[in-house]
Every structure is written in structure tokens, then in C-alpha cells.
Amino acid sequence: MKIAVAVVLVFFVTGIIGDDFYTSKYDNLDVEGILKNDRLLLSYHKCLLEGIRCTPEGEELRKVLPEAIETKCxxxxxxxxxxxxxxxxxxxxxxxxxxxxxxxxxxxxxxxRADLERRLKE
Known part of the structure; x- marks a missing residue:
């Protein structure tokens, strides 16, 4: 019984720890391909600015971007x-x-902005 409780507790704690990070389900997105393709880049840009015709990954980014900027990611x-x-x-x-x-x-x-741009130039 104690083992079962310990296993459940480990899964619970692991689940909480996993929520401390943004989703990794878009980690394999072809970012290079997007940056090299003006049509795709502008589409994502429009999504981030206006919230129109967003892909699922664009919508996720749009949702977390304000917090990520504020908290330095x-x-x-x-x-x-x-x-x-x-x-x-x-x-x-x-x-x-x-x-x-x-x-x-x-x-x-x-x-x-100034801090973000400084960190990007490092």
C-alpha cells in the first residue's frame, strides 16, 4: 500500500513539475523554414499581432508571449x-x-525591450 501511495505521489509531483514549463509539443517546428519563407513569417507575424488565421503553434505562442517577455522566459x-x-x-x-x-x-x-535586445545581442 505504501508503495502505491509513493508511486501516485511521484506521478503527481512529476506532473506539477512538468507544468512549470511551456509546452514542448511544438519543439520540432521548422523555425528555420519559417524564417526563410516571407509568406510563412508574415502569416505568423499577423497571427501574433492580430490573432487571425493562427496555426495551433501560433496561437500557443500568442498566448504565452506576454508572460515570456515579462518573466525573461x-x-x-x-x-x-x-x-x-x-x-x-x-x-x-x-x-x-x-x-x-x-x-x-x-x-x-x-x-x-532594452533588456531583451541586449540579451539577444549577447
């Missing part, structure tokens, strides 16, 4: 952080107009 896995850095650097350097629009939407008071 506290619930991001290492995989998420790598992807954020790749996409952020790309937008900042190659598509600054898209970066600016996202920052105006998700950080209108510029509370986090």
Missing part, C-alpha cells in the same frame, strides 16, 4: 530559449520593422 526550456534567441536575433537584425511591431504590441511601455 522563466517557463522556457533550454530548447525554447534557443529558439527564442534564433528568432529574436533574426527579427532584430533582418526584419526590424516586424520586431518593432511585435514590441509595440507586447511591450507598449518599453519595460522589457
Amino acid at each position: 522563466a517557463k522556457c526550456t533550454n530548447k525554447h530559449k534557443g529558439t527564442v534567441k534564433k528568432v529574436g536575433k533574426f527579427l532584430l537584425n533582418e526584419k526590424p520593422e516586424l520586431w518593432n511591431e511585435l514590441m509595440e504590441k507586447y511591450d507598449p511601455q518599453n519595460k522589457y
Whole structure:
């Protein structure tokens, strides 16, 4: 009986710990392919700005982006952080107009922008 309770407790605790991070179900998304394809990139951008015609992964990102920006990606896995850095650097350097629009939407008071841009340049 004690073993059964211990096993249930381990599963319960593991489940809670797993919720401390954003979902990993989109970790295999072809981010490189999206960044290289203006049509796809603009589609995701429009989703993030206006919430229209979002893919499931775009909708998930739209949902967590404000919190991720505010908390410096506290619930991001290492995989998420790598992807954020790749996409952020790309937008900042190659598509600054898209970066600016996202920052105006998700950080209108510029509370986090300078720190985020500094971290992306590291």
C-alpha cells in the first residue's frame, strides 16, 4: 500500500513539475523554414499581432508571449530559449520593422525591450 501511495505521489509531483514549463509539443517546428519563407513569417507575424488565421503553434505562442517577455522566459526550456534567441536575433537584425511591431504590441511601455535586445545581442 505504501508503495502505491509513493508511486501516485511521484506521478503527481512529476506532473506539477512538468507544468512549470511551456509546452514542448511544438519543439520540432521548422523555425528555420519559417524564417526563410516571407509568406510563412508574415502569416505568423499577423497571427501574433492580430490573432487571425493562427496555426495551433501560433496561437500557443500568442498566448504565452506576454508572460515570456515579462518573466525573461522563466517557463522556457533550454530548447525554447534557443529558439527564442534564433528568432529574436533574426527579427532584430533582418526584419526590424516586424520586431518593432511585435514590441509595440507586447511591450507598449518599453519595460522589457532594452533588456531583451541586449540579451539577444549577447
